[in-house]
Amino acid sequence: xxxxxxxxxATTKRLMEIAQVWYDQMGAGxxxxxxxxxxxxxxxxxxxxxxxxxxGSKESTRNAGTAKSAVHMLKMAYVMGFIKMxxxxxxxxxxxxxxxxxxxxxxxxFSAQNESNYLVEDLEIITNLQREFFHMRPEEDGASIFGPIxxxxxxRRGMKEIHCQDDVGEAGYHIPNNVxxxxxxxxxxxxxxxxxxxxxxxxxxxxxxxxxxxxxxLHLSGQPSRATRRMLKRMNEEMHIPxxxxxxxxxxxxxxxxxxxxxxxxxxxMSEHLATPAAKFVGVKPSDIRDYNLxxxxxxxxxxxxxxxxxxxxxxxxxxxxxxINLQLEMxxxxxxxxxxxxxxxFVTKEYLPNMLSEMGVLKR
Amino acid sequence: xxxxxxxxxATTKRLMEIAQVWYDQMGAGxxxxxxxxxxxxxxxxxxxxxxxxxxGSKESTRNAGTAKSAVHMLKMAYVMGFIKMxxxxxxxxxxxxxxxxxxxxxxxxFSAQNESNYLVEDLEIITNLQREFFHMRPEEDGASIFGPIxxxxxxRRGMKEIHCQDDVGEAGYHIPNNVxxxxxxxxxxxxxxxxxxxxxxxxxxxxxxxxxxxxxxLHLSGQPSRATRRMLKRMNEEMHIPxxxxxxxxxxxxxxxxxxxxxxxxxxxMSEHLATPAAKFVGVKPSDIRDYNLxxxxxxxxxxxxxxxxxxxxxxxxxxxxxxINLQLEMxxxxxxxxxxxxxxxFVTKEYLPNMLSEMGVLKR
Numbered sequence: 240x241x242x243x244x245x246x247x248x249a250t251t252k253r254l255m256e257i258a259q260v261w262y263d264q265m266g267a268g269x270x271x272x273x274x275x276x277x278x279x280x281x282x283x284x285x286x287x288x289x290x291x292x293x294x295g296s297k298e299s300t301r302n303a304g305t306a307k308s309a310v311h312m313l314k315m316a317y318v319m320g321f322i323k324m325x326x327x328x329x330x331x332x333x334x335x336x337x338x339x340x341x342x343x344x345x346x347x348x349f350s351a352q353n354e355s356n357y358l359v360e361d362l363e364i365i366t367n368l369q370r371e372f373f374h375m376r377p378e379e380d381g382a383s384i385f386g387p388i389x390x391x392x393x394x395r396r397g398m399k400e401i402h403c404q405d406d407v408g409e410a411g412y413h414i415p416n417n418v419x420x421x422x423x424x425x426x427x428x429x430x431x432x433x434x435x436x437x438x439x440x441x442x443x444x445x446x447x448x449x450x451x452x453x454x455x456x457l458h459l460s461g462q463p464s465r466a467t468r469r470m471l472k473r474m475n476e477e478m479h480i481p482x483x484x485x486x487x488x489x490x491x492x493x494x495x496x497x498x499x500x501x502x503x504x505x506x507x508x509m510s511e512h513l514a515t516p517a518a519k520f521v522g523v524k525p526s527d528i529r530d531y532n533l534x535x536x537x538x539x540x541x542x543x544x545x546x547x548x549x550x551x552x553x554x555x556x557x558x559x560x561x562x563x564i565n566l567q568l569e570m571x572x573x574x575x576x577x578x579x580x581x582x583x584x585x586f587v588t589k590e591y592l593p594n595m596l597s598e599m600g601v602l603k604r
Numbered sequence: 605x606x607x608x609x610x611x612x613x614a615t616t617k618r619l620m621e622i623a624q625v626w627y628d629q630m631g632a633g634x635x636x637x638x639x640x641x642x643x644x645x646x647x648x649x650x651x652x653x654x655x656x657x658x659x660g661s662k663e664s665t666r667n668a669g670t671a672k673s674a675v676h677m678l679k680m681a682y683v684m685g686f687i688k689m690x691x692x693x694x695x696x697x698x699x700x701x702x703x704x705x706x707x708x709x710x711x712x713x714f715s716a717q718n719e720s721n722y723l724v725e726d727l728e729i730i731t732n733l734q735r736e737f738f739h740m741r742p743e744e745d746g747a748s749i750f751g752p753i754x755x756x757x758x759x760r761r762g763m764k765e766i767h768c769q770d771d772v773g774e775a776g777y778h779i780p781n782n783v784x785x786x787x788x789x790x791x792x793x794x795x796x797x798x799x800x801x802x803x804x805x806x807x808x809x810x811x812x813x814x815x816x817x818x819x820x821x822l823h824l825s826g827q828p829s830r831a832t833r834r835m836l837k838r839m840n841e842e843m844h845i846p847x848x849x850x851x852x853x854x855x856x857x858x859x860x861x862x863x864x865x866x867x868x869x870x871x872x873x874m875s876e877h878l879a880t881p882a883a884k885f886v887g888v889k890p891s892d893i894r895d896y897n898l899x900x901x902x903x904x905x906x907x908x909x910x911x912x913x914x915x916x917x918x919x920x921x922x923x924x925x926x927x928x929i930n931l932q933l934e935m936x937x938x939x940x941x942x943x944x945x946x947x948x949x950x951f952v953t954k955e956y957l958p959n960m961l962s963e964m965g966v967l968k969r
Binding site: 319330331332333335336337340342343376378379380383388392394395396399401404405406407408409410411412413414415416420421436437438441442444445447458460534541575577578579580581583584 | 695696697698699700702704705706708741743744746748755757759760761764765766769770771772773774775776777778779780783785786801802803806807809810812823825899940942943944945946948949
């Protein structure tokens, strides 16, 4: 067991401050209380400096004056104590494990997984720290990365320095669930291409698109995990590498892009850590379906409803998306990114992406 | 572009033999035809020597005497031509890409993805080769591996030798989608533990279970992909490493075990390549829920129906499973593998697994 590091010490201190406030309140004869921003979509505000959507100024206060609220704060105290112990012992756990551990907390036992998840989110908001700082591990892995970037990962078995092209197999370097343990060392990349499907990730790799244009390929594997979004943000902010997102051409894929670029409503309090506002959408665009005559399927009722919902979503409220979404509703069609194969297996790497990325000013050819 | 290797040459030869038969049939004035085993569950047979379920002796013949069958064989000819080209040029593609490429095949164009998938499966059956030999890439990645085994992967960027503990980050070595490109070099392992959830995979890794007992940890990540199952089989057969499967304690997880150990009905023709009959189930067993007093949820109606279906599934037709499944139906409960955390974060690695694996004769302590 190693000594707690500086990050762990600072995290513990922040958590203990919450308890100190309660202690002081009780010392002064007051009922202990806690104040949090209201977590509904009516309290979402666009933050001009960070360019992401976060919770606004509406707040609600919970105090221990009722039995229900007192029990809630008791649970919070147990969770803080559990996290403090984890950090001191340099251990970690999943939300699911903590839920089961609460079996031993008597009155503070959680009655459902949602309850403990929500409480950890509350602590994230109060401390303005990500749960990874609490050593709460997400269940999902991060994505695969393949390209000209070198990372240094601090693992329980020592420091590992890995070049994400030279030191890995074809499946690439896999982002660990706690990205804070990864240091970005150096790179020789023109951009990161975050790709929705495994098929397209492998296509770009097989066609040598990472070598020819010095691009970092990242496999989103559907809706990206926290670790993946955090990694994209860090590559963009720390190393100034442009990020583009390449998905299927349907409303569900546009939401993948939105969660990378603008953050999600569910985790708006984490947007400043997880969203990459500079990320651009490269395709498949509805206009691509038309311009490249891509094999397409008819939009389903659900697709149409999702597109309409996006038209009233503040994250899609700009000229580009209004035009594209309206075009798609007109055409009534959607296409997958692998549909470019109808023009041959090289079309996407020889024609489509070089043209698009040059137009967007991302690629130096 | 490198020279085709011996495996590719042999694969091409097998495919060309199919065309040769048609050619000879036509030369003799016969209508070309093709014979295949019937692919229904009524034609599943237990193969005593390989200990897996495969297709039996029922066959059906398709000949080009009708327009429908003639078009089907035309499509097969196009697919064989496409694969031949892929192998000659050392390229690969996904089933999805081939489906889109068929846009250019005029009358032989596929009308639905299922049709092309099925046709590739037919070719697997006729040639007795896996689709990976055709360079048809699955969409899904393989699992993560972490433990004392060294592999040598032949990649498009040269040969990479990787030790799955020393040369990787905490997310482990990621199995590439074509396991045939991986050579198993050496190992120092007592067993492979194939684990359903990411939370438990990380728990065993964090607790150092791979080091303390020289175990290889493998994250199944739900229903295992072809690449994962092939890798498990190869570690078991080529390196004689025992394989155990560790999942949640519910009927859906038992099916994960069954697909590892016995193969799936859908891909019965591949069972000899993908199934590991020697794989053992370690838990969570219904008797564990009782013996360890694990936090549990009530079985849903779907759970009960799935358990009943398993009682009549030949793959579960033995004393162990009958007893456990009947016990579970009696108790009406199911538990997750992370429920062991209710006894503390070390319980699973200090108590449960060492006891179980010793009892099963897998662990040398």
